[in-house]
Amino acid sequence: MDWQTTKKDFKRYLEFERNLSGNSVHAYLNDVRKLEVYCEDLNLEIEKLTAQHIQHFLLWINEFALSPFTQARLLSGLKTFFNFLQIEYDLTANPCELIETPRLTRKMPSVLNIEEIDSLINAIDLSKPEGMRNKAIIEVLYGCGLRVSELINLKISNLFLDVEFIKVEGKGNKERLIPVGQQAIKYLKIYMDDIRVHQSIKSGKEDFVFLNRRGSPLSRVMVFIIVKDLAQKIGLQKEISPHTFRHSFASHLVEGGADLRAVQDMLGHESITTTEIYTHIDKDYLQSVITQFHPRS
Template sequence: MNWNSILKDFKKFLSFERNLSKNSSLAYINDVTKIKVYCEDNNIALDKLTTKDFQNFLVWINEFNISPYSQARIISGLKSFFNFLQLEYNFENNPAALIETPRLNRKIPDVLNVAEIDNLISAIDLSHAEGPRNKAMLEALYGCGLRVSELIGLKISNLHLEVEFIKIEGKGNKERLIPIGNQAIKYLKIYLDEVRPKLPIKNGSEDFVFLNRRGAPLTRVMVFIIIKDLAAKIGLKKKISPHTFRHSFASHLVEGGADLRAVQDMLGHESITTTEIYTHIDKDYLQSIITQYHPRS
């Protein structure tokens, strides 16, 4: 059985039938590649792989100090892979069918308070050409709860600022509409009207909102660097990333009394349970206050 052919077919299946994004498809393929290496090293034919073999594979990947979250993702991905083999290749057995995905405690994400976000954004130097862009970028990141991939992929044609909405192409190419506030609109307009037209825009980049000085779309790494530099500039000790703004967006909405379903829709979460993590953040903060200040704690 040819692994390369199977991987190509699985990749097509993920893209065309599951409609997954390029990054999601690549994650699945990387997980399947791990079991491919294991099978080849142990001379096990894919169609002969047993549940015991699969358990031994899990022991093997555990030796590489892969985190429990990554292990759970790998198991989930391989379950999909073996379901695909049964569907497309008429495999009789599914060695992962009886393997349970471990239940993991959800880690409460780190968030910034409003003052910290204001300090970060205020630290942007507007005298440089990148300043108005960075201000518009962080206002959109925090004001709309975007993922970094959604931010750098934001299109001018998807901005509907006159009705205070933007359209986002999220995970799995799923589209959603998100309200956008006055602050983000204000600084987006300044950037789009006064700064961006002066850039030497590269072919194919005409519709991207956020561009570097060479007229190409910003990269994920560049957004990380911008935020890290601002944190260092104001002496912020918290370890933050672009996703911290997304967590802060959701946390502040929930703490302010926003409906959880509405927050779920704005974040683009498939399951409400993913959004529910933000209901625990305020409780965690209160617990930390008791621990810090109560004489009996």
């Protein structure tokens, strides 16, 4: 059993059987590569690795000042790798199986309130050609809770604005339908009918909704820049990114009493545990209300 062959087979497994995205596949293989480097230094063979070896590896990798989150993800990646080896190569035991994941403190994501979102949208300069596009971008990010990768890959053929839905392709190429509100529909239509229609579009890119000046789909970096520039323009003290609008979308739905399963479906979360973080945000909000307004607080 050698590293190169097992990594190649593991890559195929992740791509074709697990149907993971390119970024996820790269992360898994990067985890395995770290272990490979460690084993090569000590002349250890894959099939002879024990739980003690993995523990020593984790101590070694900890010298690089990795966060507990990174260590937990690394261990999870290695467990998946050895599970694969058990299935495909008849490895007798998974050396990661009994190793505990580092304890993690769940970090609450930053969210915006309605006034902050309105201020950001109102700061967009509509006198510029890209102004209406940027307004549609913010409305869709907040109105649908999209990841930035889902936004930049949004297709015209997946807009069903007459029935107030859009279809997006999320992680692992999984498609989902998301309701879209009137504000997002309004500015999407204005952008496409009044701005985008006058652009020259690169061949093969005609179906992408959001385009740059050269007629190509927007990059992730460009969306980050748009959001950061708006935050700077209004003097917003919070550190925000396009993902902040997704957090705000979910948090405001939960605050308003939305069913957690429905929010999970709209966000495209595999596990409801991921969605439950927004109930904690809601509790923090309620606590702040009591602290601010209750006479005995």
